[in-house]
Each structure stands twice: as C-alpha cells, then as structure tokens.
C-alpha cells in the first residue's frame with residue numbers, strides 16, 4: 001500500500017531490485033504504449049511498461065461478452081487522427097478498421113429526431129426553424145478563426161479563447177441551440193459541460209468533424225490497437241506503481257505488492273494527472289497538474305432483443321434540460337448473435353455523480369427508468385438485461401476556458417531531468433491526443449538520452 005511504501009527507506013532489504021530496460025513507463029494505456037513503441041522503433045530504446053490492470057489499453061479497452069466485443073471506453077477513431085492512423089499503418093492494422101456511420105438523433109417531445117449530419121438536421125423537427133436558422137450565427141466566428149483552429153495544435157487559437165460554449169452560443173445563436181444541439185453533442189462525445197467548455201476548443205473539434213470524411217471503428221474491438229502496440233514492448237500487467245523515487249541519476253519504482261523495480265535512467269508517467277501526482281512527489285512543484293479536471297461517466301451495456309424494429313440506428317442524445325441527466329444511448333454496431341444485440345448507455349458527468357453510490361445492478365435499473373421516462377416507449381427496453389457496467393472516474397480531461405493557455409505554459413516550464421509525462425490531458429481528449437502525447441514523451445526521453453551520451 002502507498003502509505004507503507006512511503007515509510008520505507010530505499011536501502012530497506014524488502015526492496016528488491018529487478019533487471020530493467022532503459023525506461024520505465026507507468027500506465028499501459030494508449031499514451032504509454034505509443035511512447036514505448038516510438039522509443040523502441042524510432043530510437044532503439046527499450047522500455048518496461050507497468051500497468052495496474054490485467055490487460056493493456058486503459059480507456060481504449062474491449063471486453064468480450066458471449067463472444068461479442070464491447071469497447072468499454074473509446075468507441076471510434078476518425079480520419080483526422082493522423083498520428084493514430086500512422087500507427088495503424090505501421091502496425092499493419094489497416095484491415096482491422098472499418099468505416100462506421102456517423103448519425104445522431106436528439107429526443108424531442110419524447111421522440112428521437114435526426115440531428116447529425118447537418119444535412120439530416122435540415123429536414124428534421126429536432127430544432128425549430130428559428131433555431132436552425134440561428135445556427136448560422138456560429139459562422140462569422142468560425143470563419144474568422146478557421147485558419148487557426150487545429151485539433152493537433154490547440155495553442156494556435158489561444159487568443160480567441162475567452163468564452164464558454166454556453167456564453168458564445170447564447171450570444172450568437174440562442175438558448176435552443178445550446179440546449180438541443182451544441183450542449184448534447186458536447187456531452188455525448190466528450191462528457192463535457194457547455195457551461196465551462198471553451199468555445200474555441202469546441203470550434204476546433206467542430207471544424208475537425210465538419211471536414212472529417214470517415215469515422216472508423218475496430219470491429220473486433222479498439223483494444224487491438226493497444227495489444228498490437230504491446231507486442232513491441234515489455235509489459236508488466238497487474239503491477240500498480242505506488243511510488244517513484246529519484247536515486248542519483250535513476251528512478252526506483254515501488255509497486256503495490258511491495259516490490260521495487262529499477263533503477264531506470266528515465267521514466268514516463270502515462271496516467272491521468274490526478275493519479276500521477278501521488279506517485280511522484282517532484283510533480284508537486286507544478287501547480288498546473290492540480291488544476292487538471294476530468295469528467296466522469298458510466299458505460300452500461302444492455303443486452304436486448306436483436307430483432308426489435310425499434311433498435312436504434314445511431315447515437316440518441318438528450319437535451320441539456322432533460323432531467324434526470326443522461327448523455328446518450330447507441331447500438332454497439334456488433335453483429336447480431338443468437339438474436340441478441342448490445343445497446344450502450346452513457347451517463348453524463350452530473351448524471352453519474354447523482355447515481356454513483358448505487359450498485360451496478362441498481363444503477364442499470366435506474367438508468368433504464370430514466371431512459372424510458374424520457375423517451376416514448378422503447379420496445380427493446382422490455383427485453384433489456386444488464387450485460388456490463390464500466391465506471392469511469394477519469395473519463396475525459398476537461399478543456400475549459402483558459403486550459404490550453406495554462407497547458408502551453410506548463411509544457412514550456414516543465415523540466416525534471418529524466419522525467420516525461422504522457423496522457424490525453426496534455427494534447428487533446430481522445431485517442432489521437434493520447435498517441436501524440438506518447439510520441440512527444442518518447443521524443444523528450446530520446447533527446448535527453450542523446451544529450452547524456454554526448
């Protein structure tokens with residue numbers, strides 16, 4: 001346990017040194033694995049990846065339910081994920097990805113109505129004509145900032161980052177557009193709140209999705225990306241690191257079970273910021289890390305009658321004003337098996353916090369009650385059985401107003417010899433952000449190694 005390790009001295013005989021590679025990576029999610037892969041393939045530097053769970057992937061993991069894959073966190077990637085798609089090619093996974101449809105509905109007067117793509121919205125009663133027309137109000141700002149909106153480099157648009165999504169959309173469009181369009185999309189895609197999220201970051205995402213041609217999925221599960229990356233490195237599963245200590249030019253890692261690994265010349269902390277802070281005391285000198293916030297969510301998978309004509313075709317979202325809160329439900333796109341299919345229900349951050357104390361079983365029952373109370377009779381609801389429940393305390397880092405400016409300053413100031421950080425909170429809140437932060441961490445470590453040699 002962390003407290004007992006804290007009280008040990010480094011010379012304590014209970015600490016057992018193990019043979020090591022050159023770099024220790026804490027966290028076998030996409031960012032940690034991308035860092036290990038880049039270190040190995042581009043720089044010939046070997047790494048040990050310490051992962052607390054039994055499998056790699058973190059928030060991009062898959063479980064098998066009666067032979068059907070269910071992605072517990074990340075569901076899809078998009079064609080603007082350039083560094084991820086580069087990895088997909090390098091790992092020979094091109095044939096493991098398939099195109100996925102991008103449609104979304106919003107519940108209006110208890111009926112799901114088409115919301116996305118924009119062409120479907122034009123004919124849909126999802127928004128009043130006035131609200132549809134007022135959506136054009138985003139254009140002047142979008143056009144003015146268009147050239148600087150870049151999901152791969154959010155810093156380019158820092159100077160515009162002054163308003164939240166709610167403030168900006170209320171001013172330029174209207175309340176209905178916040179409640180039925182921007183707010184629900186933000187909440188369902190990123191578990192974010194319109195009241196705090198930066199409009200500039202949302203615009204960068206909007207531009208990426210408007211110019212995005214394809215959304216891609218891994219039909220056998222997104223975890224394939226992680227497991228393929230893991231083939232190129234040494235993984236230590238079920239090894240939770242509770243403390244990292246600097247010793248001379250190296251680092252010792254204490255595990256939850258009381259073992260010690262190291263010394264390593266360099267470490268990469270590839271876990272969410274709130275989990276990195278208690279592991280390594282030197283991070284306390286960077287107040288920014290304490291300000292990183294995450295939304296939470298729950299993914300409930302329901303097993304339903306696969307022949308049901310009401311089976312949803314795309315994601316179904318709920319207006320912000322709907323109470324109690326829920327984020328969305330959608331089919332999992334997996335093939336029908338024995339007449340059964342899976343439907344995923346995602347709770348919003350506030351929706352989950354209200355129900356967090358419930359057991360998985362009660363949470364599923366309550367979520368179904370909320371769904372059915374807010375939507376006209378869903379015939380599949382009668383056949384729904386809870387198949388899986390995944391709670392995400394750290395679902396996605398929040399990119400609120402001012403976050404990108406603080407992040408950029410932090411990146412400029414962060415200097416701890418032998419230490420690099422990785423994770424989506426350092427780049428962008430999706431798989432691409434995890435990959436690019438992992439690549440950047442690997443470059444940082446490799447650069448230091450080169451300087452040490454010379």
Ligand SMILES: Cc1cc2nc3c(=O)[nH]c(=O)nc-3n(C[C@H](O)[C@H](O)[C@H](O)COP(=O)(O)OP(=O)(O)OC[C@H]3O[C@@H](n4cnc5c(N)ncnc54)[C@H](O)[C@@H]3O)c2cc1C
Pocket residue numbers: 026027028029030031032050051052053056057058059060072073074075076077239240241242270271272275279297299392394395396422423424425428429430431432433434
């Ligand atoms: C519900 C949900 C839906 C999402 N949908 C999408 C989507 O459709 N598309 C998309 O692109 N992105 C999506 N994302 C975001 C995406 O999953 C993440 O951005 C990305 O996977 C983050 O990777 P990471 O390596 O930064 O962090 P993580 O995946 O959190 O990796 C951290 C790893 O460290 C391990 N760990 C933690 N503490 C320790 C410790 N002390 N010692 C050892 N190991 C430790 C964890 O077990 C984990 O494996 C979604 C996320 C969630 C939660």
